Amino acid sequence: MEPTPMSEATYLVRHTTTYTYSEPAQQSHNLACLLPRDYSEQSLESYRLLLKPDPQWRHEWRDIYGNYRHAFSLSAPHEILEVTLMAKITRRLPPALNPATPWEDSILPGGAQWASPSLIQREFRFPSPLLPALNKAGFDCEDCFAPGRPVLETLDAFMTRVHETFTYDPEATTTFTPLDDVYKKKAGVCQDFAHAAIAELRRRGFAAGYVSGYLETVPPPGREKLRGADATHAWYAVYLPELGWVHFDPTNNTRAGLQHLITAWGRDYGDVAPLKGVLLGGGSHTVDVAVDVFSWPDQVPEDLKDVFKGE
Numbered sequence: 001m002e003p004t005p006m007s008e009a010t011y012l013v014r015h016t017t018t019y020t021y022s023e024p025a026q027q028s029h030n031l032a033c034l035l036p037r038d039y040s041e042q043s044l045e046s047y048r049l050l051l052k053p054d055p056q057w058r059h060e061w062r063d064i065y066g067n068y069r070h071a072f073s074l075s076a077p078h079e080i081l082e083v084t085l086m087a088k089i090t091r092r093l094p095p096a097l098n099p100a101t102p103w104e105d106s107i108l109p110g111g112a113q114w115a116s117p118s119l120i121q122r123e124f125r126f127p128s129p130l131l132p133a134l135n136k137a138g139f140d141c142e143d144c145f146a147p148g149r150p151v152l153e154t155l156d157a158f159m160t161r162v163h164e165t166f167t168y169d170p171e172a173t174t175t176f177t178p179l180d181d182v183y184k185k186k187a188g189v190c191q192d193f194a195h196a197a198i199a200e201l202r203r204r205g206f207a208a209g210y211v212s213g214y215l216e217t218v219p220p221p222g223r224e225k226l227r228g229a230d231a232t233h234a235w236y237a238v239y240l241p242e243l244g245w246v247h248f249d250p251t252n253n254t255r256a257g258l259q260h261l262i263t264a265w266g267r268d269y270g271d272v273a274p275l276k277g278v279l280l281g282g283g284s285h286t287v288d289v290a291v292d293v294f295s296w297p298d299q300v301p302e303d304l305k306d307v308f309k310g311e
Contacts (some may be wrong), residue, residue, distance in 0.1 A: 008271040009258040010045070010052060010296040015085040015232070017275055018288045024077035025282035033272050034085045036282060037214070037262050045088040046308040052082040052155065064120065064183045067264035083275060086307050088296060091258050099197040103154040106240050107205025113241040121239040128267030131179060131219040134203040135173060138196060139165045139181035143243065145204065155238055155248065162197045162250035175269070186290055190234040191269055192253040195248055198236050198268070204235055209265045212272045216259040218298035230291040232274065237265060261293065 015034060038044040049056070055072035063069050086202070105112040108125045127133040144157040172187035179199055182192045194210055201208040215233040233269055235249040235256060244263075247256030256262075264272040294300045 006093075008090055010088065010090045011216065011261060012292075012296050012307075013085065013087045013089060013261060013295040014170060014248075014290075014292040014294075015302070016290045017083045019081040019280075019285050020288070021079050021081075021285045022283035023077050023281065025074075025081070025279055026077055026082060027075050028078075028277055030071065030081075030083075030217050030275060032070040032072070032083065032275050032278035033067055033212070033264050034083070034274055035070065035206075035263070036087050036089050037067065037264060040067065041092050041094055042262055043090040043092075043137075045090055047085070047087040047168070048307065049088070050078070050082075050084040052084075053078050065264070065266055065271070067266070068188060072205065077281075086304075087139065088229060088308060089256040089261055091261055093258060094246075098160055099151060099153050099240075099247065101242060101284075102148045103151040104147070106151045106242075108207065109205070111205070116241070118239070118241060121207050121241075121301070124239060124267060125202055125203070125205065125209045126211045128177075128199075128270075130268040130270050131199045134199055135204070136174070138179070138200055139186065141165075141200065151240060152246070155246070156255075159197070159248045159250050159255075160253055162193055163253035166196060167251075168251060189219075190249075191252040194236040195268060196235045197248070199234075202239060209237050209239070209245075210268045211235050211237050211256075211262060211265045212269075212274070213263045214261040214293050215249075215252075216261070217293065230293045232263075232289075232291060233260070234269070235260070 035046050035047060049070055051072060054076060056075045057068065058072035060070050070271060079263040108114055108122060141158055141161045143160055145154060167187040169187040170189055172185050173182060173189065173192050179195055182188050182196055198208045198210060212234050217230055235247060237245040237247045239245055249256055249260065
């Protein structure tokens with residue numbers, strides 16, 4: 001008898017970013033978008049956001065898209081800034097989806113499924129700072145959008161086309177490589193795959209957004225999971241009025257599942273950058289990032305199992 005598929009899974013995420021300055025920074029003002037979302041398909045069970053040195057001011061809120069935000073300022077000289085997120089997350093699978101709705105009914109402005117107001121979601125149909133409007137397709141995908149084709153079948157085919165068209169190459173792009181260059185090179189990382197897909201989907205009338213998060217990695221059989229070797233991940237989501245947000249990971253050619261842990265979503269990477277800010281002094285600097293995604297409780301190291309004790 002085959003085992004029953006899991007419908008939910010719990011994880012511990014540790015994400016540490018360390019800035020080391022060549023000379024003391026006199027002030028820094030920072031904005032973090034690190035805390036995982038808490039919504040119908042994911043629960044944020046516990047968390048800690050640890051800042052070293054301690055900031056003189058900090059503030060927390062949720063933005064217009066429902067993402068958690070943390071702002072903090074340091075006004076004393078410091079040579080290192082370390083930001084560590086510890087979060088326990090339970091991820092749930094969405095309900096089974098199989099609508100026969102033609103894809104044309106799910107696009108703006110005239111799609112029949114958009115009869116009721118969805119003002120925030122409609123914003124994701126339009127250009128954003130890193131994703132200008134396209135005058136023509138950035139890559140060959142016209143055959144994915146056959147007239148009358150069911151919307152999920154259409155979007156799955158499009159995701160596969162993105163996966164097959166673009167080559168994963170960390171050396172091909174940087175964080176802010178323009179979209180035109182991504183289309184020319186047809187190479188990049190998960191951020192580029194997501195941006196390339198979102199811009200084309202918006203051109204065709206879909207409301208599509210950028211999703212940041214983590215992807216659980218599994219070590220080879222017989223090997224221990226390397227600490228700090230995981231990474232952040234990115235994919236995209238399409239808002240379908242009858243279904244809500246449906247998530248697609250073109251880097252791995254799959255819809256998002258239990259292994260996709262969601263931090264935030266926005267119009268493009270600029271809306272959900274993990275850390276950004278302004279700095280006075282500091283000279284040159286280096287950035288080190290270490291990420292762990294541990295299945296709870298089996299993979300969690302002993303020294304981390306009591307991290308939330310007393311909360």
